[in-house]
Amino acid sequence: MMMDLSAQMMQATVQLEQPLGDGTRTVGTGFLITETTADGKPHTILVTANHVFDKMPGANARVGYRIANADGSWSYSPQSLKIRDAQGHALWTHHPTRDVAAIAITAPATFAKAAIPEDYLAQDDTFSKYDVTSGDQMMTLGFPRGLAANSAGFPILRAGRVASYPIAPAKIFPTFLLDFSVFPGNSGGPVFMSGPSRHALDANGQGGQDVEFIAGLLTQQVELNSERLDIGIVTNARFIRETIALIKDPGAPVTEVAADEGSISGAKAASAEEAARPE
Template identity: 65%
Template structure:
């Protein structure tokens, strides 16, 4: 039976928020990764866009867990998440050149089980391996303007077409464009490929193509106008950020993002409390 990456990622994706004390809150998206320690001990890592945490000045944020009751119904159960020390210094790990952050968390057992394996994130050659390019459809999960799919707090699933070329290598093209509307609250959400049947170059049979391509980190703006194009940071940099928790230093910084003529704006934002 085919596995469903969409459902697995929905379960692993959470809303991140922090009240700002004036009736508003800042909201973003994150997702959980199962990333064991070097000695094999289980470990759950939350990843999101670094600017999501940057815009949360207090020591604690809230992470939007969902709990399934004995009758099968789900309820939203946000819990405190410490993101800064007592001096309000960040305790998350930040990638040195990309808008990616990672932090080890103690998730409820149900959520620890929902964390996706690190191996599901695209490798540097994944796009080339499957001949992915402009026009291919990818999915994105998030909480646009803090909106969830339902009262249980599940993320909203949307789709868009790859809008840039080429996609590899990530050392030269660390981000790519996705044609869909980006809203405050989408930052940090996973972008993934979930195609039921695709024939690789030179192959005679079609196969499933399912992997996490990257993380939504920005939107494209030009002269103050939103172009309804999202900027996706390659999964390679999520992998590198998780590895940094264990002291692994990423390789030298890649070249600047493209297109160079566009300005970009962070897609997290401030929202009125419901």
């Protein structure tokens, strides 16, 4: 039985922030993945865009956890996460060629339970298996300009259509375009498919097979001559998998990208560097 990935991603996605001491803050989005270690124990990994952490100069970030109360309400309860050591060196792992970061964390029990199994990250054949192509709708979660959906700190769900072709294989097309309005604060948010596919057939050969997978993460918005084009750049989930593997083994193999066909002139990182704190 497949999980309701949309609802689960809501639970697993968090705001990342670091106050800059002048009433402003750097803001981005992250989400939790769980993997099983060699000894069979679950391991919680926080995934985001590398530039989100890289633009945070301090040693500690804040992770926007949420607590469910007995009366059905929620409380926003951010907790500190150490991202740099005393010498200022990064404690997270980043992909050597892609804008992806991951760090092992100890999350509150409810959040560790909400983390998405690593198996939901798209594999090399996922796009072809489900005939994912231009025009297909994907969803993404984030905190545009540091704004949450409510006082509990849940992310804002947006949707857009795949706006480029082709989008696979990842070793040739490591990124693809998504047609939706991107704002500072969206960087690092998950991009996923959840629901019936336009193309994939079910066991009876009928259309509309349910598809549930994480396609990648939002890393940039596209600008041309300082004008936002309402297009997001998504980094393929393959590079999330590789970054997680590097946590366990810094010598793990990574994809040698033959030609970055997905690169866009004028692309701009979408983390909210020095974003004003919303009222």
